[in-house]
Amino acid sequence: MEKHPLAGWRGTLLHVDLSTGKSRAETIPRELLLGYLGGRGLGVRLCREAYTLDPFHPDMPLLFAVGPLCGTPAPTAARLAAVSRSPLTDTIYDCSAGGRFSHRLKAAGFDALRIVGRSPRPVALGITPEGAETLPAEALWGKTVGETVRALEGRGSVAAIGPAGENGVLFASILMGEGNAIGRGGLGAVMGGKNLKAIVVNGDRATGIADRGRFDRARQDVMRLFRASPVIFGELGISEYGTPALVDLMRQRRMAPTENFRKTVFEGSGNYSGPAIRKAYGAKNDGCFGCPIQCKKSDRDGMHLPEYETVSHFGALNGIDDLRAIVRSNALCNELGMDTISAAATLAAWGEGRGRFPGAGEVETLLADIGYRRGDGDLLARGSRRVAEALGNPALSMSVKSLELPAYDPRGAYGMALAYCTSNRGGCHLRAYPISHEILRKPVATDRFSLSGKARIIKIAEDTNAAVDSLVACKFSFFGATLEEYAELLAAVTGEEYGPQSLKEIGERIYLTERYYNCANGFDAKDDRLPERFFREPGSGGEGIEIPPIDEKRFEEELQKYYRIRGLTPQGTFPDSDFLSRLP
C-alpha cells in the first residue's frame, strides 16, 4: 500500500465484510480527506455507492470515521461519527460520540472502519493495527451493554449494542465502553442487523502534528475562549452542572416541552434541574476522554447521570417529576442500548394517544418491553411516527422526518423551528443549533421570536456544524471557540491551510451531499414539515412571555428563502441530477 502523504490523517480505512469474514485496508484518496476532512463528511462521502439501499440491506455500510484532530490534544476532538442510513428516518444518518474508542481506532492506524455484509452468526470485531479479527459472540447475544463491555474491555475500547439493537428497535443506539452514546437514529439496529454485537479496538500509534508551536498557540486560544464562555466554564455552566444546567433556563423561557408538547412549562422541572441532580447524586465529572469541559456527570458510584434532553423528556414530556425514576430510565436505556430522546418521546406520543401518560413506575417496564419487543413494546419499538399512525392519529408524533424532537419547543425559538425542518437527519437540534444564539446568546443574541434572517443563519450554521462534525469536534466547544481557532488547529496538525471560510465551504459540500442522497430516496419539501400542533396550538404563556403558535405562512416564506439560499427548487430538491459528479 502506498504511503499517504498527509499529516494528521492515516490515509487508510479498514473494510470488513461480515458476510465473508474478510477484511482489507484501503487507501483513502487524498482529495477525499482534504475535501471531506473525516468523521461525518468522510462517512457520508463513503456512502456514495450505497445511499439508496435499504438500511437493513447487507451491503449498506455502517461506518465509523474519526477526524484529523483525533489523537492530538485538540480540545474535544477525541470523537468519531457513525454513518449509515437510518431505519428510523430512512435518511442518510450520522451520529457523533466521544470516548477512547475513537482515539484507539486512530491509534490502530485507521481513519475509518467500513462494515458491510451480515454475519451468519453473532460476532464481535477485534480491531488492531494488524487488521480485523472476527470473534464469536453467541455468548454475548442478549447481554446488556454493560455486560458486553465488561466481557470485552480487556482487549481494548468497546462499542456495543444492547438487546434493543439485536431486536431491531428502530431507535437502538450504539454505546461506547465509557458510556458515550451514538444515540440517535437507530444505528444500533443497523449494527444488530449485521449480527455484530460489538467492536473492540486497540492501538498505540501516535498522531503526528505538522507544526507543534502553531498547534500549541491555537490550543491556548481555544482554551482561553472556553474560559471566557459562561455556558462552558461559567459557574452555572455545563462544566459545573452538565447539560441539565439548561433545565431552569428552558423553564424560565417557557419552552420546555411538556406532555407531548401540549404545554411548554412543567412545574415539577425543579426536581431534575442541574442543582437538584448535584444535590441528589453528587454529579462528579465523567466526561469524554480528553475533553476539558467534562459536561457528562456520574454519581458517586460511577453511574452515568442523564443529560438535559433525557431528564426533560423522561420528565416534563411525560409529566414525571420523580428524579430517581428519571435516572433509572436513563440507566435502563443505556443498558438496553436505546436512544433516550426517541424512547421518551415515543412513550409521550403513545401516552397522549391512549389518554394517559405513563407514570414513573410504569416507564421502566415499558422500556424493557421496547428493548425486548414484548407486548406494547413491540409497537413502541418502531418510534413515534409509526406508533401514531398505528393509533390512527399521525398528528400525535412530535417528529420531523420520523425523528422525535428534542427538548426545545419550536414555539419558543423560531430558528430552532426552521432548523428542525431543514435538518438532513430529521428533528435534531444539533445540525444548526440555533439555541446557541436564540437562547444562550452565543456568539451574539438573535430574537428567538423572529424568523427574520434565520434562513441564512441556519444555512451558515448547518455548514459550520457539518465541518465541526467532520473534524470531529464537540458542538459545545463552539459556545466559546469558533471555526477560526479550529481551522488553526487543523492547519497546525495537517500542514494544510484551512480557514473558517474554507471549512464552511466543505461543510456546505457535506450538507448538500446528504440532502442529495435524501432527495434521491424521495425526500422533498413535504418532509421538511413541523407537526401541525406548533402552527395551531399555543404553548404555556405567562410571566410576561407569550408562546403563540408559529405563523405558518411566515414560516413557509422563510423555508422558501432557505431553499433559494441553498440553490434548491421550491420543492426543496436539486435542479439538476448531476450534482454529485461535480464534487470530489
Add this chain to the structure above:
Amino acid sequence: MRDQIAKYAGKLFSDLSAVPGRIAFAAQDDVMLSDGNPTLARLCERVLSSLSCLGLVAARPSLPFADFLVRRAGAGESRIVPQDTETRTFLHDIPFLRREELGKDAAARIAGLLGNRKGIIAEGVGVVAAGTVTVEQAYINYSSVFHAAFVKYLLDVLTEGFLLPGEKEAFESFRRDWLRPLSAEGLVFRGGPLEEPEDILKEVSAVGRYTVERGLVDSFFGNLSCRAGDTIYISQTAASLDELAGRIDPVPMDNSSTTGITASTELLAHRRIYEESGARTVLHGHPKFAVVMSMLCEEKDCPVKDCWKDCDKVRLLGDTPVVAGEIGAGGLAKRVPPVIASPRKAVVYGHGVFTVGRTDFAEAFQSMIDVENWCRMEYFRRLTAKPPG
C-alpha cells in the same frame, strides 16, 4: 435587515468610531442588501458575496490610527498584534492590506483575509469586519478592531514616538477635537440601597446606557450588577449595555438555580467582589486610557512573559491597583476581589476597570470616571515629559 443596518450605522456615528458619510453595511438573506456610502456599499456587497456570513461593515475610522499602524509596520509584516484582552481573546491579530496591495480587485483581497479573521484593516479604505450571524456582529467586530488599534497606537506612540509625516498633527487633532471631557455631569442615579427588583432593573438599564454614552465601553463589552439580599441582578452575556431592558439575569447567590447561565462572563468576579467587599453594585467597563496605561510596566528583568495572565504583582495607577488575569474563569475572578475592597476600584491588565458602590451606582460610576481621567492625564503627562520622536 435594513432596520439593523440603520441601527448600527447610527451606533458607529454616535460612538465616534467612524467618519460620518464613510460608513456602509451589507447583509445577505436570500437577496443582497446594502446601505451607506455608495462606493463602500458596493465594496461590501462584493466582499460579502464571497463569504459565508450574514453581515459586513466597511467604514473609515474616525481616527487615523489603524492606517498609521499599517504604515509603521515593517515591510514584511501583514498583520498587527495588539496585546489588549479583546484582541488576545477574540481577534488574535488583525491582518491588513497596504494601499498598494489592494490592487484592481480590492474586494477579492479583502474577502480572502476576512475568510480567516473577523476584521481587517485596508489602508486608505478603513476597517472591514464581518458578522457570521448578524449585522450586529459585524458592528461588534468593527468596534473591537477600532478599540484594539486605538490602544496599540497610543502605546506605540508612547514607547516609539511619532515616526511618520503627519502623525504628530493627527495626534494633536485627536487630543483637541476627538477627545471630550469625561464626567458624570448631568446623569441621574437612584439613591441606594436598591431593594425592589423593578427599581434595580431600571437602574441597571439606565447605568448601562450611561456607560455607553460616556464612552466607557466599546461594542457589547462591559457588564454591571446590583446585589439585593441573596440575589445578584447582572447584565447578560453579549448584551450591549445601552440595551439592557429584558437582558438582566437575577442570579441567586447560592447557585440554587442555573437560569443565570446566560449571565455575564464575569458573574463569578461579581459574586466574589460582593462576598469580599460588602458592596451593593459592581461596574465593569473598558475605558481606553485605563487599558493603555495598565499595559505600561517599568519592571526590569522580569521573568514573566505573558504579563496579562501570569503577572501576580499588584501594581498601582495612582491609587488604583492593577492586576492581571484572563476573563471569565481564567483568573480575573481570583485576582480582582482581594484588591478592590478598600479602594473600591481596580484595573485589569490590558482589559478594563472594575469599580464598586457601597450603596448605589453613583459612587461606582464616578469612580470609573475618575480612574479614566487620571489615566488620561497621566498618559499625556508621560507623553509630554518624554516627547516622542
